[in-house]
Amino acid sequence: MNNIQIGILGYGNLGRGVELAISQQPDMELTAIFTRRNPAEIQPSLSGVPIYNVKDVLNFKNSIDVMILCGGSSTDLDSQSPAFASHFNIVDSFDTHPEIPRHFKSVNTSALLTNHTAIVSAGWDPGLFSINRLLAESILPLGHSYTFWGKGVSQGHSDALRRIEGVANAIQYTIPLESAMEAVRRGDGPAFTPRQMHTRECYVALLPDADPDTVRDQIVHMPSYFADYDTTVHFVSQEELQENHYAMPHGGFIQRSGTTGSDQENCHIYEFSLKLDSNPQFTANVLACYARSAYRLAAEGSYGAKTVLEIPPAYLSSRSIEQLRAEIL
CATH class of the missing domain: 3.40.50.720 (NAD(P)-binding Rossmann-like Domain)
Structure with a gap:
């Protein structure tokens, strides 16, 4: 063959x-x-x-x-x-x-x-997490699903930063909020907005003539990427970016908390997680x-x-x- x-x-x-x-x-x-x-x-x-x-x-x-x-x-x-x-x-x-x-x-x-x-x-x-969301929600139709990412480097969000005029290079970290994860693990079944689950942290090296305020404004208001999250922008040198933000770790977990039984008396937790040295x-x-x-x-x-x-x-x-x-x- x-x-x-x-x-x-x-x-x-x-x-x-x-x-x-x-x-x-x-x-x-x-x-x-x-x-x-x-x-x-x-x-x-x-x-x-x-x-x-x-x-x-x-x-x-x-x-x-x-x-x-x-x-x-x-x-x-x-x-x-x-x-x-x-x-x-x-x-x-x-x-x-x-x-x-x-x-x-x-x-x-x-x-x-x-x-x-x-x-x-x-x-x-999307991908492996998508499959596990499907499995968990099919097996436990009564429940709540959650997806947490990070702490890690998002390739797609980092690429979106680098496409902004005036940006020489950039890295973006997605950071899950500990308070939100703890609520899920307790089985509280909370309802979250995106802003209540994650923050985003950007490290950006600018081109010489770029205006930091203009670049920051474009970042924090970018739809589908940063607008729905509390986003912090750090302007750093190319050297600092290379030295301190070269590695590209990531990961996260999907979790579904569901119940079974005539009175929904039994609680079950389905969890799938990844910890990646290189996204x-x-x-x-x-x-x-x-x-x-x-x-x-x-x-x-x-x-x-x-x-x-x-x-x-x-x-x-x-x-x-x-x-x-x-x-x-």
């Missing part, structure tokens, strides 16, 4: 993580990396991987089985995913939760027109698994956009279903 041929579009933190993830998969091979930058100026993490400018990507339509899109949700994936779903089977990590239905519809239309398969919004949230590398490993599922679905003629909620877990594994029944079930 031939290896699944993978392409990477975008070579930032996530793209480099996907490159490493593919090297750990026994049935995958990295065909090429595509970038908007000058390929001659990029040194891949693994030797021997060819790098091309994105303008050359359509020359590989017949040699790449799945293209993994590693751009940011705030600007890149909104246009890239439907565009490339017209030419390749794709996987993306679009993570702007309120916009996922619209994004799905756009990508689905493009993929169906050309008989391609597109996995959208894969990762750990982009873990996300990259998730994308690699869903690239396998995209390949398999396309081979079956199951075209169009899909989400993690619609894909059998067995399609993520390199092992056969017979092996999984014997070794995992």
